[in-house]
Amino acid sequence: MVFIMKILIIHGQSHEGSTCTAARELAAKVGGEIREFFLPRDFNRSCLGCYTCFKTDLSACPHYKELEPLATAILDSELLILDSPVYVYHAAGPMMSFLDHFGTWWMVHRPMPEMSGKQAVAVSTAAGGGMKSTVRDMADSLEMWGIRKVYKLGFGVQAAKPDEIPDRILRNIHKKTDKLARRIRKNAGGRGCNGRAKKWFYLMRFAHRHFPPMEPDYGYWEKNGWHGNKRPWNS
Numbered sequence: 001m002v003f004i005m006k007i008l009i010i011h012g013q014s015h016e017g018s019t020c021t022a023a024r025e026l027a028a029k030v031g032g033e034i035r036e037f038f039l040p041r042d043f044n045r046s047c048l049g050c051y052t053c054f055k056t057d058l059s060a061c062p063h064y065k066e067l068e069p070l071a072t073a074i075l076d077s078e079l080l081i082l083d084s085p086v087y088v089y090h091a092a093g094p095m096m097s098f099l100d101h102f103g104t105w106w107m108v109h110r111p112m113p114e115m116s117g118k119q120a121v122a123v124s125t126a127a128g129g130g131m132k133s134t135v136r137d138m139a140d141s142l143e144m145w146g147i148r149k150v151y152k153l154g155f156g157v158q159a160a161k162p163d164e165i166p167d168r169i170l171r172n173i174h175k176k177t178d179k180l181a182r183r184i185r186k187n188a189g190g191r192g193c194n195g196r197a198k199k200w201f202y203l204m205r206f207a208h209r210h211f212p213p214m215e216p217d218y219g220y221w222e223k224n225g226w227h228g229n230k231r232p233w234n235s
């Protein structure tokens with residue numbers, strides 16, 4: 001049977017270096033329709049801190065016109081890959097600025113039921129150190145958006161460019177991307193929520209019951225039945 005998955009890669013850099021290559025290798029091995037955006041080329045705004053999204057809706061964000069194609073592509077994907085090179089031990093600025101725009105998607109604000117059918121991967125490469133904190137920068141959002149399964153892939157490549165990567169490290173990249181691609185394909189098609197986001201959902205549900213309601217979050221939960229028996233991952 002031919003296996004087609006809707007794959008979206010959002011690159012935290014606009015060049016096609018080691019990180020982009022590793023992310024593309026993984027996507028190709030999973031197999032499917034692959035769509036890509038590059039930051040800052042395809043979205044170059046920083047959050048203004050105006051709170052419009054929290055007070056009203058993300059669609060009222062002053063940057064929504066530029067953000068909308070990427071937001072729609074995320075919601076439409078089955079596998080989302082975010083990648084970034086390590087820059088001073090963290091994800092590149094354009095990726096962080098992009099993710100800042102999705103605070104309302106976090107489980108503690110307005111959970112997105114669409115996330116329950118997705119898998120995601122945070123990919124990073126560094127010369128030698130900072131892969132863990134960089135994949136964590138991206139995985140924090142992927143997990144707190146409620147994506148069902150979130151994987152982390154970091155490589156120390158001892159290189160500034162793909163053609164400088166030593167063979168033994170390339171072999172390790174091939175091996176790890178093979179293994180993760182198999183896992184992603186095996187886990188395709190289900191619904192659910194990762195444990196971290198689920199825990200925060202229940203903490204927030206408790207807060208909604210015992211503290212003064214914060215709108216519009218409270219009304220959104222009420223409308224969706226999440227103060228009752230319904231849950232974002234099976235509604």
Ligand SMILES: Cc1cc2nc3c(=O)[nH]c(=O)nc-3n(C[C@H](O)[C@H](O)[C@H](O)COP(=O)(O)O)c2cc1C
Nearest residue numbers: 017018019085086087088089125126127128129160
């Ligand atoms: C501004 C800047 C900061 C960097 N910071 C780190 C770092 O903190 N740790 C590290 O090991 N490599 C660091 N590097 C090296 C890159 O992370 C590494 O070469 C990476 O594989 C480049 O990926 P790319 O080819 O996708 O750009 C830095 C590179 C740049 C340009």
